[in-house]
Amino acid sequence: MRRIKVIISYDGSGFEGYQIQPEGRTVQQELEAALLVIHKGSAIRVAASGRTDAGVHAIGQVLHFDTPLGIPGDRWPKVLNTRLPADIRVLHAEEVPESFHARFSATGKTYRYIWELAEVPSPFRRHFASPSRGGVPDIGRMKTGAAHLVGTHDFTSFCSAKTDVADKVRTVEEIRFEEHGDELHMVITGSGFLYNMVRIIAGTLWAAGTGLLDPADIPGILTAKDRTQGGKTAPPQGLYLEKVHYGE
């Protein structure tokens, strides 16, 4: 068996998220369906770095699978892309040692969150950015708020109350803001993220930027360890899984 590492990009707007579930189209389902055809009916299971929710996009999701086929690593993008729907594209593939695991070998992730600031949101961006609904944020206030989140903290206030992992301590390495024309991007890198954590951070920093919340309140929100203290969960269409890090 060869282990193949694959980097994929997908438009999340047509999916009920990454992971296979009883109903609705998912990215994993499409990948495994393509692999089933390539393997002439033998089921091949795919392991991803993690899930993404319905409507959330990926620029660089990473996954691996094991195959008995002798197809060289760099041929896999073409082999898969001809069998995948156009909203999933394989950007890169390579053979890796069996010790590599898309999820367990990951040392961190970078996500990008995009807001569209135009007063009338573009019809072309409605699935690909979060509308500002006329709000114009003070980016300085967003940066002040973000600085309180960088570091190692218990992020209980910044994850879905449904999260069932015990340890909610995570390290946020960097939160960076970029302005691209009518868009504001937040780029966040960390060792790991809890369920909805990036979207809640985005929603909280947006609230800080638009005056709904004082950036100085963020340390108190962290120590409260209470989801109801954090900001709203920002909508999924603004979120992109940009890169999965493997200690490069």
Next chain:
Amino acid sequence: MRRIKVIISYDGSGFEGYQIQPEGRTVQQELEAALLVIHKGSAIRVAASGRTDAGVHAIGQVLHFDTPLGIPGDRWPKVLNTRLPADIRVLHAEEVPESFHARFSATGKTYRYIWELAEVPSPFRRHFASPSRGGVPDIGRMKTGAAHLVGTHDFTSFCSAKTDVADKVRTVEEIRFEEHGDELHMVITGSGFLYNMVRIIAGTLWAAGTGLLDPADIPGILTAKDRTQGGKTAPPQGLYLEKVHYGE
């Protein structure tokens, strides 16, 4: 009655084109449905600068309608946008004299055609650009070909064979190429365009750029007055109606 001129943008990927037809969702149908609600059940007919086909986008489509309501011109974007689906946005509106007609007052149009040159087409651009399918065009050859099309010509070879207008003489004022990262844009301005004319010009110039056709053959294609001599009709998702000119 007041006549209102409106500039709209739409993502054509969810529509069977601009014009109302027996089956399928259209832009005109959504506009007239919104106006019906605003006018409390009185039907208001909308006149556009022209149709766009299924999958074709608009950055600046222009239309007009007559209304008995006293809503000031500049209030109409908000009034309409709250009632329109998110894939149509009203960008501008103003009251105009009754002598203005969105179609008959137009003196020209500018279209933009976008190719995505990345070897693996982005899943985010699949509805918004034409994939190059690995082809890398020689833009110099495309420009040479385009120069033969600028001016006043009989464009019979560059319109759908189904076109039933008698006079196929049109003036192309300018064809410009722009490179934006991984994208190639063709921007074409003319006095008027026949059915599928921009997409056939795009397909023919792409063939010139990728070596399937010699740019020097284009004068012969024009004089042949035969659609079978022109290049393929480029796909709709790369095409945008950018601006309608009114002799400004």
